[in-house]
Amino acid sequence: MAATGCFELGPRPDAGIGDEPEGAIVGQVSIEGPSSGFAAAAAPRPIARTAPDAPASGSKLPLAWKAGDALVLFEPRAYDQATLAPALARMIEAAGLKGVEGEVVRCSAERFCKVVLRERGRVLDAARTTSVVAALDAKEARATAPGVKVVARNLKRTGFRTPNDELFGYQWDFDFIHMNAAWDISVGDPNLVVAIVDSGLVQAHPDINARIARDPINNTLVGADLISDADLDVDDIPGRDTNPEDPGDHLFGAQSSFHGTHIAGTIGAETDNAGEGIAGITWVGQLVPVRVLGDHLSGYDDDIIDGLLWAIGDADVQGVPRNVKPARVVNLSLGGPSDQASQQLWDDVVGSILNDTAGRYPQRPVLVAAAGNSDEDAGNITPANCAGMIAVGATNISGVRATYSNYGATIDVMAPGGQAGTDLNSDGQDDAILSLSGMEYDLREGTSMAAPHVTGVVALLLSANDTLTQAQVESILRNSADQRGICSEGCGAGWLDAMSALLLAGGEIQLTPLLVSDTTSAFFAPGIQSRQLSVVNLGNAPFTFHTLIEGAQAELFDVSPSTGAVDVATQPGGRVTLNVTLARGAFEAGSANLSIIGEGDATGQQAVVNLGFNDDQGRSPRQIQIIEVTAYREGDGGELERVASATARRDESFSYAIEGLPAGRYQVFAVGDDNQDGVYDAQRESTGAYPASDAPEWVQLDDDVRVEGIDFSILGGFIPEVEGAVGAPCADDADCRFAADAACITSFSGGYCSRLCDLDGACGQGAACELLECDTGPCAVCLVQCVSDSQCRFDEGYLCDLYGTCTPEGLGG
Numbered sequence: 001m002a003a004t005g006c007f008e009l010g011p012r013p014d015a016g017i018g019d020e021p022e023g024a025i026v027g028q029v030s031i032e033g034p035s036s037g038f039a040a041a042a043a044p045r046p047i048a049r050t051a052p053d054a055p056a057s058g059s060k061l062p063l064a065w066k067a068g069d070a071l072v073l074f075e076p077r078a079y080d081q082a083t084l085a086p087a088l089a090r091m092i093e094a095a096g097l098k099g100v101e102g103e104v105v106r107c108s109a110e111r112f113c114k115v116v117l118r119e120r121g122r123v124l125d126a127a128r129t130t131s132v133v134a135a136l137d138a139k140e141a142r143a144t145a146p147g148v149k150v151v152a153r154n155l156k157r158t159g160f161r162t163p164n165d166e167l168f169g170y171q172w173d174f175d176f177i178h179m180n181a182a183w184d185i186s187v188g189d190p191n192l193v194v195a196i197v198d199s200g201l202v203q204a205h206p207d208i209n210a211r212i213a214r215d216p217i218n219n220t221l222v223g224a225d226l227i228s229d230a231d232l233d234v235d236d237i238p239g240r241d242t243n244p245e246d247p248g249d250h251l252f253g254a255q256s257s258f259h260g261t262h263i264a265g266t267i268g269a270e271t272d273n274a275g276e277g278i279a280g281i282t283w284v285g286q287l288v289p290v291r292v293l294g295d296h297l298s299g300y301d302d303d304i305i306d307g308l309l310w311a312i313g314d315a316d317v318q319g320v321p322r323n324v325k326p327a328r329v330v331n332l333s334l335g336g337p338s339d340q341a342s343q344q345l346w347d348d349v350v351g352s353i354l355n356d357t358a359g360r361y362p363q364r365p366v367l368v369a370a371a372g373n374s375d376e377d378a379g380n381i382t383p384a385n386c387a388g389m390i391a392v393g394a395t396n397i398s399g400v401r402a403t404y405s406n407y408g409a410t411i412d413v414m415a416p417g418g419q420a421g422t423d424l425n426s427d428g429q430d431d432a433i434l435s436l437s438g439m440e441y442d443l444r445e446g447t448s449m450a451a452p453h454v455t456g457v458v459a460l461l462l463s464a465n466d467t468l469t470q471a472q473v474e475s476i477l478r479n480s481a482d483q484r485g486i487c488s489e490g491c492g493a494g495w496l497d498a499m500s501a502l503l504l505a506g507g508e509i510q511l512t513p514l515l516v517s518d519t520t521s522a523f524f525a526p527g528i529q530s531r532q533l534s535v536v537n538l539g540n541a542p543f544t545f546h547t548l549i550e551g552a553q554a555e556l557f558d559v560s561p562s563t564g565a566v567d568v569a570t571q572p573g574g575r576v577t578l579n580v581t582l583a584r585g586a587f588e589a590g591s592a593n594l595s596i597i598g599e600g601d602a603t604g605q606q607a608v609v610n611l612g613f614n615d616d617q618g619r620s621p622r623q624i625q626i627i628e629v630t631a632y633r634e635g636d637g638g639e640l641e642r643v644a645s646a647t648a649r650r651d652e653s654f655s656y657a658i659e660g661l662p663a664g665r666y667q668v669f670a671v672g673d674d675n676q677d678g679v680y681d682a683q684r685e686s687t688g689a690y691p692a693s694d695a696p697e698w699v700q701l702d703d704d705v706r707v708e709g710i711d712f713s714i715l716g717g718f719i720p721e722v723e724g725a726v727g728a729p730c731a732d733d734a735d736c737r738f739a740a741d742a743a744c745i746t747s748f749s750g751g752y753c754s755r756l757c758d759l760d761g762a763c764g765q766g767a768a769c770e771l772l773e774c775d776t777g778p779c780a781v782c783l784v785q786c787v788s789d790s791q792c793r794f795d796e797g798y799l800c801d802l803y804g805t806c807t808p809e810g811l812g813g
Contacts, residue, residue, distance in 0.1 A: 021662040023701045027710035029627050029654040029670050029688065030421040068123035070102070070133050071152045073112040073603065078147030081107050087145035088115060094144045095135040100124075129153060150603060167441060168279045169785065170434045172397055172425055173416035177453060179281060181516045182460065182498035184538050185507035187271075187283035189463035194267055194282070194455060195311035195327035197304065198260030198334065200225065200246035200291030205261065205436050207277035211268045213286035213325040222325045225291040226307040226317075232294030240319030244289040248438075249297045250640075258437045259297055260289060262444050263333050265436035266452040267459070278434060278441060281456025281498070285463075288325050293334060296640070301342060304334065305349055312353065312365040326361070328462055331455040332369040333448035338382040350386040354470050366462070366470045368392060368455045370447040371406040373692040377490075378406035385410050390458070390474050393417075393491055394450035397424050397431040398525055401487050404692045405447055411492035413477050414485045417450035418443070420688065420713035425523055426614055426767075427785075428725075430715050443715055446692050457498045464507035480504045484532075499536065509569045513539035515598040517607040518575075520804075522594075524582045524613035533609060535576045535596050537566040543602035547578070549611075552769040552780040553590030553761045556583055557611050582613060589614040590761035591769050593803060610804060614762070624672040625649065627714060628680045629656045631666040640667065657706075665698040670714050688714030726767035727784025727806055728753045729793065738767075745781075748808050750796045754782045768805045783807060 072084065079087060081104050088102045100119050107113035117124045117132055124132060130153065135141060137151040174180070193213055203209060203221060213222040223244030227233040235247040248256030268287050269280035292307035293299040310317040313326025338346065353365060368390045371378035378384050384391040384406075394405040394417025401407060402419045418432035420443075425431065432443035458473055468476070478493035480503075485495030499518060503509075518534040535545055546563045558581045567573030580594065591612035598605035627648040632640040643666065648656040658668075672686035673679070689696035690712040701707055724730075724737030729750040736742035736753035739762075745752040756779060757769035763782035770783050783805035784792075792798035792806035799809045 021660055022704040023661040023663060024657055024659045024706040025631055025661060025666060025668060025699060025701065025710050026657045026706055026708040027629075027655075027668075027690070027712070029629060029648045029656060030711070030713045067126040067129050068117050069129070069153065070115045070117055070136065071112055071604065072115055072148060073150045073152070074145075075111070075147040075149065077110045079107070079113065079145075080110075081113060084113050084145075087148070090144040091136050091141040091148070091151075095132075095138060095141040097132060097135055100132060152604060167277055167434060170427055170429055171278060172427070172431070173418065173433055173453065174279065174281070175520050176395075176397070176399070176416050177457070177496045178499040178518045180520060181518055181536060181538065182457070182502050183283070184514065184516060185499070185502040185509065186460045186464045188285045188460060189466075190284040190286075192282075192285045192329070192459055192463055192466075193288055193325050193327045194285060194329045194331065194459050195288040195290055196260050196264050196267065196331050196452075197290045197292055197307045197311055198263055198331070199249055199258070199293040199297060200244040200260050201264055201287075201289035202246050202258055202261045202436070202438055203244070203289070205265075205439055207269045207273075208261070208264055208287070208436060210270055211264075211280070211285070211287045213288050215324055217324075222286075222323065223289040223291075224307070224310055224320045224323070226303045226310060226320065227291060227294045227299065228303055228319065229294070229300055232296075232298055232300075234295045242320055244291045246289075246291065249293065249295055256438070257297060257444070259293065259333070259444075259448065260291070262433075262435040262437055262442070263331060263448065263452045264289065265441075266433065266449065267331065267456040269436060278436070281453065282459045282463075285459055286325060288323065288327055299334070301345065305346075308332070308349070308353075308367075312361050313363070314360070326363050327365055328363050329366045329368065329455055329458050331452050332367065332383055333446075333451045335369060335372055335381045335384055337380050343382055343385075346382045346386050350383060350389060354388040364469055366390070366458055366468075366473050368451055368458060370451040371411055373404040373446050373448075374406060374697065375404055375691070376406055377408040378410040379408050381406060381410075388470055388474070390454060390470070390477065391492075392447060392451040392454045394445075394447040395485065395491075395495065397422065399485055399495060401489070401491055402445070402447075404445070405450075407487070408490040411490055412474055413454060413481050413492045413496045414494065415450040415453040415496040417447050418445040420445050420715040424525060425521070426612075432715055445713075445715065454496055457496060457501055460498065460507075461501060461505040464502055465505045468505065476501050476504050499538075503538075503569060503574075510539050511541065513537055513541045513543040513566075513568075513598070513600075513602045513605070515543060515545065515566070515596065515602045515605040515607055517596055517609050519609060520607075521610040521612075522580060524611075526615045528613075529583070530579055530581045533578050533580065535564065535566055535578060535607070537569050537574045540568050540570070541601050542567050542573075543605075544599040545576075545596055545602065546599065548595045548597060549592050550595065550771075551592035551611075552757060552771055553587060554592040556585065556587060556590050557581070557592050557594070558583075559594060580611060582611075584613065584615070587761060608803065610768075624686060624714075627654060627656075627670050627672045627686075629658060629668060629670045631658045631661060631668055633664050633666050661701055663701055663703045663705075665700050667696045667698060668710055668712070669696070670712070672714050686714040688712055724753060725784070726753055726755075726763055726782045727793075729796070749798070750793065752808075756780065757782050768803070770803065770805055 084104050103116045105114045133153050142148045225241050268282045269278050271279040271283040290307040290311045292304045306317050310323050311327045311330050313323050315322050369384040371384045371391050371393045372381040390412050391410045393411045393414045394402040395414045396402045396419040402417050420430045422431045432445040433449040480497050480500035481494035482497045483494040516536050522531040544565045547559050549557050560579050564576045566576050594609040596607045630645040631643050635641040644658050646656045646658045648654040668690040670688045671680035690710050730736050730744035730753050733743045739755050742755045745754050758780040761769045763769050767782045768785050769780050771778050771780050797809045798806045801807050
């Protein structure tokens with residue numbers, strides 16, 4: 001079997017060509033779909049305010065607090081800054097805290113004040129703060145100040161552990177599998193090794209280089225190139241060697257997929273690294289790239305199996321030294337159909353690894369495989385169908401099985417694989433998976449992209465519990481999966497849920513309660529009126545909560561229950577489901593914020609979930625007017641040769657027919673003219689292949705036959721910034737072009753493109769309709785969305801605020 005990125009490379013097509021061939025390949029190319037994304041909103045707040053502190057970070061989220069600070073919570077309007085001072089003095093006296101004095105610094109919301117505590121003129125240290133606050137919170141001390149409900153330390157909260165990587169806001173797939181909450185439990189183990197058996201790795205990429213494993217003796221990068229076939233090994237070093245560099249696979253003609261690099265980025269791109277690039281599922285740990293797929297993303301069983309064995313430290317792999325960093329987890333985003341003999345070969349190899357009784361692989365490797373992109377039973381695809389293998393199918397952004405994804409009883413879980421042609425979350429990009437590509441970043445779709453989500457989560461599970469076996473990991477993934485992802489054709493146990501899997505694996509939780517939501521956003525696709533999300537406790541003490549919906553279109557949303565109690569993390573009651581409903585009325589777009597506010601031992605904690613919808617069917621990530629669709633066949637040297645092309649036009653629904661083709665086997669590729677310059681640039685413009693961009697398949701064409709239904713999507717390049725969009729710098733209104741009534745807020749540093757959105761809630765892709773306190777009172781304006789300061793115009797003084805929008809820093813109180 002010759003395996004590729006989830007498809008098989010067959011024999012060379014027949015060479016016979018008729019004098020006047022009349023064969024044709026007919027289909028339709030899609031680049032857009034219904035856009036129903038959202039933008040976050042917030043409660044009314046003054047423009048002049050101090051930006052909130054960035055979320056805290058730290059391994060396993062240890063509690064941290066500001067030395068000398070206390071927060072005094074009281075009944076509404078019971079005290080203000082002046083009247084709390086004498087009450088605080090009475091409390092200090094009642095607690096017997098001689099020499100301690102408190103300064104009421106400021107009060108908020110008419111219900112709590114910040115206090116600075118000193119002893120003999122010096123601000124208390126952290127330990128003394130704990131004991132003094134505990135004494136002030138005692139019943140006897142509070143009795144001297146009627147209306148005071150609690151005195152607490154000023155804790156540094158994270159709720160969700162959110163990385164500061166610049167492009168993290170485009171990684172919808174991480175929110176889908178609840179990574180923010182999972183990172184509050186574990187970010188990985190620096191000593192755990194993950195191998196990517198694929199097309200190699202662009203090792204110099206700045207967002208991955210530091211994660212590659214190093215040889216402990218000479219500090220060289222660890223990896224291997226196991227490709228022995230000369231036709232597929234297109235790098236500068238013939239045969240097998242220790243350089244896993246991906247030189248490109250020419251998968252899209254002149255363009256390469258950098259398949260393995262994309263997969264490695266999802267698993268382990270450098271994360272929380274001062275705004276660089278994307279986030280990876282694991283923040284620490286070691287990656288070992290193994291190159292087994294070469295030209296046209298193809299490889300043979302001998303090299304692939306040897307690559308797998310080398311990755312896990314087998315001593316009997318010829319042509320390269322033994323791997324000094326044997327992998328605990330292996331990702332296999334490749335495969336193809338098998339005959340009986342090759343299936344038996346794979347079954348035996350995989351079985352010997354997973355049922356190793358001789359101790360040949362003492363680290364007990366865990367294997368994960370992609371299910372394939374041919375929209376068929378995954379039981380037909382090897383190695384995903386091998387007994388014991390963790391097999392992964394793909395969903396789109398809505399959680400529905402992606403149209404290309406394989407299915408059936410072989411599937412264990414589904415994970416985000418993306419699907420081109422939609423922008424349902426209105427971030428201005430196709431709803432595909434963003435990761436590394438070459439030395440840059442790009443979007444891809446496929447089960448190849450889904451599998452590394454599971455691989456990364458498996459690495460986190462093993463970081464939390466290093467005793468787990470393959471069977472135990474598979475059981476945890478299935479038992480923790482979100483059953484809403486189950487489908488009639490066979491989608492395993494449902495959607496991958498990283499947070500639930502870590503809790504089930506015994507991930508460490510903190511002693512005090514930690515309130516989180518299992519998602520940070522909930523968008524309502526056209527026709528959808530309700531969404532579910534969960535309030536989760538990642539701590540070992542229960543708490544209660546209440547909810548509050550605020551924002552420009554808050555009245556359109558409702559939540560039930562609006563209050564509740566959450567048990568400790570290890571109990572069934574450690575998660576409470578909320579049902580959020582939407583009544584659109586006359587609105588085509590709208591947004592709001594759902595705040596989940598902790599009470600009791602969780603006072604001061606809250607999670608904010610962005611709610612939104614956009615039913616404007618006409619919106620799309622780009623407005624391509626024409627696409628070139630080309631049929632290629634295999635040449636004498638194994639290379640792809642261009643045979644004929646056709647154009648697909650927007651005004652004809654992008655239908656195409658490539659006429660005059662002789663009998664043979666073809667692969668079909670498409671390139672869009674994104675910038676409408678008449679040139680189809682596969683390096684910079686939208687590209688795609690039948691049936692999926694990362695796995696082109698052969699189309700068999702007999703003499704004078706028209707093969708119809710060759711439909712597929714093209715995927716645009718990753719372009720995160722749009723000139724004249726919401727939040728763009730401007731000198732006057734003419735610089736703002738995202739809407740006819742767009743205007744420049746010249747009072748913001750460098751200008752800020754926006755518009756009033758009171759009446760329709762519409763702000764365009766990647767923007768939010770938020771209520772601010774303007775000169776004439778509350779007004780709803782458009783602000784650009786973000787997840788970290790690095791996504792804002794930081795050098796110009798903009799920060800990412802609590803509500804996930806970029807706003808100016810230091811405009812006043």
